[in-house]
Amino acid sequence: MLLRVFLFFLLLFSGAVALAAPCAVPVVVVSGITLSGNETTKKQVMLRELTFSPGDSILTEDLEALLLDNQKRLFNLRLFHHVNYTYTCDAGNLQIAYEVQERFYLYPVPIFDFADRNFAAWLEKKDWSRIDYGLNLVQKNFRGRNEEVRVRVQRGFNKRLELAYRIPYIWRKYNLGADFAVADYRSRTISYTNSNNRQYFLEEEEGGLPIKRTSVSGALIHRQNVQRQQGLRLSFHNEHISDSVTLLNPSYYGNGQQERQYMRAELFKVINLRNNFAYPLAGSYFEAGVAQTFFLDKTGTPFTTARAKYVKYIPLSAKYFYMAGAEGQLRLAGEYAFADNIALGYRSYVRGYELYVVGGQHYGLFKQGLTRQLLDIKSIRIKFIDNPKFNNIPLSVFLNGFTDAGYVVDNTFEKGNPLTNQLLVGGGLGLHVVTFYDIVLRGEYAINREGDKGFYFSARFPF
CATH class of the missing domain: 2.40.160.50 (membrane protein fhac: a member of the omp85/tpsb transporter family)
Incomplete structure (x- = not known):
C-alpha cells in the first residue's frame, strides 16, 4: 500500500464514452458483441460478466441503462483503467462494442x-x-x-x-x-x-x-x-x-x-x-x-x-x-x-x-x-x-x-x-x-x- 502511495506522488510531478446510432424501433435484438483492448484478458472472462448475449431482445428504452450497468460490471473487475462502449442499430439489429484499457498486472x-x-x-x-x-x-x-x-x-x-x-x-x-x-x-x-x-x-x-x-x-x-x-x-x-x-x-x-x-x-x-x-x-x-x-x-x-x-x-x-x-x-x-x-x-x-x-x-x-x-x-x-x-x-x-x-x-x-x-x-x-x-x-x-x-x-x- 505504501508503494502505491509513493507511485501516486511520483507520477503526479476514465471515464465512459458512449457513441450511439439511435434505435428507431421499440425492441432490438443483439446481433453481436465485440471486445477490443483486451490483449491479456481472455474474451470469456469479460463475456461472463455481461447480462446479455447474442440473440437477446432488449427494450430500446432500457438499452442505455443496460449498457451502462454492464460497463460498470466490467470496470469493477479491477482489470482495466477504463471501459467504453459503442453500439449501432440497423433494422432492429444491435451491434455492441466494448473497448478497454488494461492495467499492468x-x-x-x-x-x-x-x-x-x-x-x-x-x-x-x-x-x-x-x-x-x-x-x-x-x-x-x-x-x-x-x-x-x-x-x-x-x-x-x-x-x-x-x-x-x-x-x-x-x-x-x-x-x-x-x-x-x-x-x-x-x-x-x-x-x-x-x-x-x-x-x-x-x-x-x-x-x-x-x-x-x-x-x-x-x-x-x-x-x-x-x-x-x-x-x-x-x-x-x-x-x-x-x-x-x-x-x-x-x-x-x-x-x-x-x-x-x-x-x-x-x-x-x-x-x-x-x-x-x-x-x-x-x-x-x-x-x-x-x-x-x-x-x-x-x-x-x-x-x-x-x-x-x-x-x-x-x-x-x-x-x-x-x-x-x-x-x-x-x-x-x-x-x-x-x-x-x-x-x-x-x-x-x-x-x-x-x-x-x-x-x-x-x-x-x-x-x-x-x-x-x-x-x-x-x-x-x-x-x-x-x-x-x-x-x-x-x-x-x-x-x-x-x-x-x-x-x-x-x-x-x-x-x-x-x-x-x-x-x-x-x-x-x-x-x-x-x-x-x-x-x-x-x-x-x-x-x-x-x-x-x-x-x-x-x-x-x-x-
Whole structure:
C-alpha cells in the first residue's frame, strides 16, 4: 500500500464514452458483441460478466441503462483503467462494442509498513524499530483469466511468509471458483492484555519470538458474477506463545495454555452493488457470514461467530453524496480466550478512537458521511511515460463530513477498560484523494465523545 502511495506522488510531478446510432424501433435484438483492448484478458472472462448475449431482445428504452450497468460490471473487475462502449442499430439489429484499457498486472510491491494497528498507533510510539519490510509479489489476471497469485516475504518487526492463489472458475458449468492460502507469522512482540483500552506489549529479550502462527485455508466460491458471491471456507490454524505470555496473562489462550490448534468452517455471502468498488458514491453493499471454530486436543472452547454489514450510498446531486451503513458481530461460546476477544479498534473502529482498542464478544457499528466532490480529473497525461498503462492518471478529491457510533459488549475482560459497554461516538472532517490503481488516501480530523482530538491518516475507503 505504501508503494502505491509513493507511485501516486511520483507520477503526479476514465471515464465512459458512449457513441450511439439511435434505435428507431421499440425492441432490438443483439446481433453481436465485440471486445477490443483486451490483449491479456481472455474474451470469456469479460463475456461472463455481461447480462446479455447474442440473440437477446432488449427494450430500446432500457438499452442505455443496460449498457451502462454492464460497463460498470466490467470496470469493477479491477482489470482495466477504463471501459467504453459503442453500439449501432440497423433494422432492429444491435451491434455492441466494448473497448478497454488494461492495467499492468505483474508488479512487485516493496513492503515498508508500520508494525502497529494503524499509523496513529505507531506515531504515538515513534519507534523506528517497529517497521516491517520485505516484498509482496502480485500477479493479477494470471493467464488472462482473472486469477491472482500472491507471494509475500516480510521481515523486520513482524515476520510473515504467505502464498495465495485465487481462481474465479474451476467448474464453469456451476460458476464455482476457489482460493487457497498458506501463511506463517512470527512477531518480536505480542499484545498480551488491554488496560484503559490501550494495548500492553511484551517484547522478548535476545530476539525471542513470543508468538508464532501458521495457517492453511481453502474456499469453494459460487461466483454468480463480480457483484454476487457466496461460499464455504475451511481453515486450519496452529498458534504458539511463549511461557512469558502465559505468566503475564493465563487467559490469553485460556487455562495457561501455550499452544492451540483449531479448525474453522465459515459460510459467507457478498452482494456488492456499488458503482465503484474502490470509492463508491452510489449503490449498496451487503455481506454476511457465520463461522464455527473447533479446537483440537481440547486446546480451547468451541465458539460461533456471526457477522453482517450493510451500507447504502446515495447520490444527492452531481456533486453531493450521502453514505450510511452498519455492521455487527455476535460471538457465542461457553468460555472466551483473550486472543479471540476482538471487536473495535482493529479493522473496524469508530473514527476518533484510532488510538484505542475496545475488545469484546459482540459489537455494533454505525457510520454515516456527507461527501462533496471538489475535483474530478479523468486523466492527467504524463508525457515522459510512453506506456498507456501508467501515463494517464485519474484524480478525484472529496471533502467528507462524518459521524460514527459504536457499542461493544464485553462480559469477560471488561475490567479496567472503561470504553467497553458504553456508547462510543466520534465525528469530524476529512479530505479523500482517489487516484491511480484504486489508491484511496484519507486525511481526517476527528473528535470523540471523551474530547480526544487528532488528525489521522489512512489508505483505504472508510466503510
